Structures are given as C-alpha cells and as structure tokens.
Amino acid sequence: MPDLVLQARGVAKAFAAPSGRLAVLADVSLEVFSGESVSIRGSSGSGKTTLLQLLGGLDEPDVGEVRVLAPGLGLVRPRTSLGRGVGFVFQNYQLMPELTALENVSLAARIAGASAGPAESAARELLAQVGLANRLEHLPARLSGGECQRVAIARALVNRPSVILADEPTGNLDERTGVEIMDLLLGVVAERGAALILVTHSREFAERAGRRFVLSGGVLSPA
Ligand SMILES: Nc1ncnc2c1ncn2[C@@H]1O[C@H](COP(=O)(O)OP(=O)(O)O)[C@@H](O)[C@H]1O
C-alpha cells in the first residue's frame, strides 16, 4: 500500500486586487501517494503557481489545509517539513548565480540541516545522476538552460523529499531539451520513490503523468 504523501483539503485562496478581491482557488482537494505522478494543466492565470505554492508551503491557504509527508516527522504542514516534505523545480531554475552547480545543490542540503561533508557527497551523487558529473564547478551562467534545470532537479531531490512540485519545468527550454528534462524528471523522481506534481502547458507531457487534472474556475477536474 503506497503512503499518502500529500493531502490538500478544501483549499481556497484569494488575493487583494485594485478591483477588489480576486478569488483564485475556490475549493481544491487532492491526495497524492508515494511514487505517483500527477499533472495539472490550465490556462495562464488559472492559479497553477498559486496552488503549487500552497502545496509547498511558500504561501498559506485562506481556507482548508495542506499536509505533506516528511519522513521521520509524519504528515505535517509543508512549512514545517524542513525540506523533507517537498522539493521545488521552477520554470526559471532559481539557482543562486554566484554559486557553482555543486554549491547550489549542497546548500539546499545544508539548509535542511546536513553537515558539510554529507551535504557535498549527496550533491555529487545527485549531480552525477542527472548527468552533470563534469559540470560540478560551473556557475549557472556557464551552463545551458537544460543543464541549469538538471542542477535544479538535483537540488529538489537532495533532501529526499516525498513530493517534487514542478512548475512548468520545460517552459524556458527548446522542444528537444524539454523532452530530455521530462525524461530525466520522471526517471529520477520514480527512481528515488518520490511523487511528482507537474504543472505544464504541454498536453504531451501532461499525458505522461499517471493521473491528470485541469485547473479551471478555481477547482481541479480530472482531465
Ligand atoms: N501574490 C499575488 N497577489 C495578487 N494576485 C496574485 C498573486 N499571485 C497570483 N496572483 C493572481 O492570481 C491569478 C493566478 O496566478 P497564477 O497562480 O500565477 O496563475 P498560473 O500559474 O496558472 O498562470 C493571476 O490572476 C495572478 O495575477
């Protein structure tokens, strides 16, 4: 029986806007189990990024609750999961420009509490796994977009989170590199036993996920 790794119940979120209150998420519930992949499509502005931020604890819902499985801690609020609950992959990579590939990944492990030696060896192992064993000392500016996204995937996985949240991870990449990154993401996430929630505009990529949803009108519906 797979573990429940993410649970959102009755999540709603609105923002204050000059024209009044902007309701973005009306009532979103979702359960994701270990090893599962889930895709979410939706038009621009439908609230996909807002939803991922709530699922990952970067923001709080107005109504409802989110829990993620943090190994050793159980099902907890994402913000208290110490990097073990979720890992993020963003469209624009979000790497630290002044840090090398190795330092970008190691830093994520240090922030989650690992000491220097283990953080660096975990980072080396993951960077090798994403095909960057010979790019460890490169700064992001010296890496291609696809390579930057590989570093970001390594960083997202370094604390062995139970869920990876990927927000249009191929959005800045050419078609061929996008396919490579999708192959890599689905492969390493499955190999590490994590679950994946993938937000994408691509119908083709969305269909590679085990379960598919569309976000529209503030609710998730099966696609
Ligand atoms: N922090 C915020 N404050 C005000 N409005 C926001 C904020 N974040 C997002 N929005 C608005 O919420 C809507 C959904 O945004 P977003 O979640 O980024 O959509 P998507 O990722 O699907 O394109 C948009 O209309 C956006 O302008």
Ligand SMILES: [Mg+2]
């Ligand atoms: Mg978005």
